[in-house]
Amino acid sequence: MFEAIAFYLFAALTIGMFTITVMTSQALYALTAMAAGMIFISAFFFMLGADFLGVVQIIVYTGAVMALYAFGMMFFDTTRTLVEKRENPRIIFLLGVIAATLVVFIMISPIISSNIEAHYPIDATVGNSQAIGYVLFTKYLVPFEVAAVMLLVAMVAGIVLAGKKMDKSLTLMAEEEIALMSATQTKPHDEEGAH
Amino acid sequence: MEITLAHYLVLSGVLFSIGLIGVMRRKNLLMLFFATEILLNSANIGFAAISHFHNDLTGQMFAFFIIAIAASEVAVGLGLLIVWYKRTGKIDLDIMTSMRG
């Protein structure tokens, strides 16, 4: 009973938050609703016994990703109202509803949710975090390492892309070149205007 | 009243559709990223639910990797967005027409 109440409550909250994220014309609202929705989703993880996942969800999404978006928004100056051109909103909603109906139909059809065998059963004697640790560092070690490398690559890419002139090495440059570079860096908008 | 796997899956589907609507509706690239985050999270709920109801950790593993991918995507995507913004001063999807056939 408690579980049902919790489920429906969080479901309503999540759907509401995400709807706001999608529909609002205020970027700040969207961001805030998004962050709230992420936290509500972690509630489902806790309800499902995936404690570690819930924690990760809060830390990574609400902590890191949302912070990143917040910085991005500051950069883009999206505090003012978004002006977006709308084309055929009806078609968009129609497609969304059809897709939802189909996905729901597929999800609740018995053929999907039956006949599944557990490859890595959850051991009831150990906690969730411990069990995940076992599986992650045995069966999924290689994907885990690959994911780590991918994150590293993403980090480098993010720095190179966002950072100014990070693809140039200062130690290899002559004094004049560095001076020239710092001179242009002080007034970036002049340079951008050239494009 | 029992909450079954189907409940979670339906929720996952609904959230996915909301994400889809967002993807189609948004013209602002940053908002588009938000919509993709919704899509990824809806999938995560589905994985976690299946993991729980079938007593198998594989679903949670996938959810982890999805979170990792989402984090990378945000990093790279924001980086690209910044470059684009620096070049054009706008992050509107409608002006990106270099792939016009």
Added chain:
Amino acid sequence: MEIYLYIALFAPLAGSLFSALFGASPKTSITGIVNSGLLFISFVSSSILLNYVMAGHTVHVEMMTWIAAGDLYIPFGFVVDQVSVVMMMVVSIVSTIVHIYSIGYMDHDKGFNRFFSYLSAFVFSMMVLVMSDNFLGLFIGWEGVGLCSWLLIGFWYHKESATWAANEAFIMNRIADLAMLIGIFIIYWNIGSLQYDVVFADIANLPMPIITWIGIFLFIGAMGKSAQFPLHTWLADAMEGPTPVSALIHAATMVTAGVYLVVRANPIYDLIPEVGTVIASLGAFVAMFAASMALVNRDMKRIIAYSTLSQLGYMFVAAGLGAYWVALFHLMAHAFFKALLFLGAGNVMHAMHDELDPFKMGGLKKPMKWTWILMTLASVALAGIYPLAGFFSKDLILEVAFVEQHYILYSVLLVTAGLTAFYSFRLVALIFHGDERHLEHGIHPHEAYNFMLYAMAPLGVLAVIAGMVFKTPYYEMVTQLLPAIEYHIHNHTTFWIMTIGTQLFVIAAIAYAYKKYAKAVKVDPKVESGFLYQLLYNQYYIPKLYDELFSKPYRELSKIAWKQIDLKIVDATVDGIANVIYRTGEKTHTMQNGNLSSMLRWMVIGLVVLLVLAIAFTVGYNAVTMRAM
């Protein structure tokens, strides 16, 4: 001895390839000389082989495996025996002479080198045909001569009539070749081999109807190549080709391939005398039929072509009646004097600037003395006057018909002999005697090059002596392989009456021809407009009949197929598919507007479609498995 076999066979091929190297370049006389030399080498090798075979040996080589698949084993095997050596001699002699002659005849032609390449290729094909030791090798040679004949008839391809004639010859031969191929298939199906020796050893064990069918199909093949009725029209039209081609292919060699086939397959035809009788009857009919057309024709080369047709009829009479050696003998003698006749006609054509109507000639005997002598000689030989070649071979066929008690055939052939003499000398008289009608057309004839006449001389000699000198040794040699039946009329009185009667009849025909045409040509309009004349002049309306019966319906059918089926169905389908795709592209290229937002929308539409398909598949799959359970 094998080396001579290979030389005889491959020397013409070497010549052909050599000339082909210069095929596209302007005239280089070296090709003519080299080819003639190689042909002469082939002739010498054939002579050596003849000498060897005369001594009672045969040469049989298996050069290499050709087809070996499962039970089917066909080697490239060649045999030189008593029959094929005769053919080899005929082919190599005539072709050598024709090659040398062509150097002069084609002197001013742009396609000089090309001509020699084709001509030698033809000789090679003919050699393969006669020397092969199995039916399939014979068929290869058979098709080879067909191809070369097509190339040579259509040699002046810029003339529409030439290409038409070439195609006609080729297509008619295809019809017959199909029958021949069926015959070969039946042989293989029932015997399991195509080697002559194996087939002929086993043929008697087959049931009668199968042998009959084999005989009929092979003969239909022979009919095409030897231009027997009803596949005869191509031969007269084939005169569009250069005259040496007519001499070589359409008189001496290729058209005799059919006779050779029947002679070669004599163990088969021996078993089915009924078919033989049909062959003989058809031969006699063609002999008379062709001779009657030659009576009124106004085209020098066509007259000689009909004469060839008629003589082939004679050969088939002999072959059909089982006198294979007689058929082969007449083939040989005929090759000599017919080639001579054609080459002489070539000289006349050259002198008359390609004029073919003998009514526009006359009195050529003065400027072209040697041609006149040679052509008269050939005509006498053709008419069968003692002691020239024709007397020994042609009268022998008459005797065969008499001895075999086919009196109808005999009388038909006898009448034909008279007709032959008449039209031959009608031609000679019109060309060489009488007024010089050509002067009206401003033509001043001149004799051909000397070396051309020298080249023709051996044929003249052979036309004279072939019968008298060769008959006995030939008979002794050939009957080692062919059934040795002597055809003698035992009653001496009958024999003499027949021989002298025939001679007198022929001489009377010659005299009549001279009387009618040698002095002044009186054209009687009443006769010319008469039904019989028109019938003969229009070749019994057979070409017209074929045109009405086959060509026109076929053309109509093609038109229907073109306009109704091809344009309206096939083309329309293809165009329709293209249009649909094109229009789809027109309509949907707006999709590619480069707008990422609309692309995302399309992506979602794709997702929805895939989901629908997934559901539909699952539902359908479940329904099927439910029913199965």
